[in-house]
Amino acid sequence: MQAGGERAALERKLKDTATAIARLVGLLEDGGSTALVERLKEREVERDRMIARLEALPQQDQAVSLPSPAELAAAYRKQISRLGELLSAGADGTRIEANQLLKGIIRQVVLTPDGSGGLALDIQLA
Incomplete structure (x- = not known):
């Protein structure tokens, strides 16, 4: 139950x-x-x-507060900006942090043959 x-x-x-x-x-x-x-x-x-x-028992009426679309967009922009900073720095430590940040942003990368001998790239965001 x-x-x-x-x-x-x-x-x-x-x-x-x-x-x-x-x-x-x-x-x-x-x-x-x-x-x-x-x-x-x-x-x-x-x-x-x-x-x-x-x-x-857990409380039923505990509402979960979800971020607004504007808050999500701002958080995403902040992550992308930080990613740019990390990648342009070029140091090994920043690359590790950049990889971790990418793992939080990108859920899946799918490569599919496009019929002309190339590949179609589909990046699914987290």
């Missing part, structure tokens, strides 16, 4: 358990027996376990 479905089921069961506890408390107030006290204790333990399980 997915976390959202499990959460909903637990919340329904917790509500039912709270209702049962309220009924048992009402019966006890009207002069209930030791059996009712025991049943109330069982229901309270059950409730506490459900609350602990609910608290352990």
Whole structure:
């Protein structure tokens, strides 16, 4: 069961358990027996376990904030600018950093015969 479905089921069961506890408390107030006290204790333990399980589940309403298209474009421009700096520097250490940067920018490079004896290049960005 997915976390959202499990959460909903637990919340329904917790509500039912709270209702049962309220009924048992009402019966006890009207002069209930030791059996009712025991049943109330069982229901309270059950409730506490459900609350602990609910608290352990990931929160549903945590929204993921995605960058805007403008923010993505700015980040991409910054990476390309840094790549240009690294490649023009020419030192070994900068080439390693440039390679790592390229791996973050480019997901896949595909070469396909183009029918005229050459190759078509398709660069898929990450």
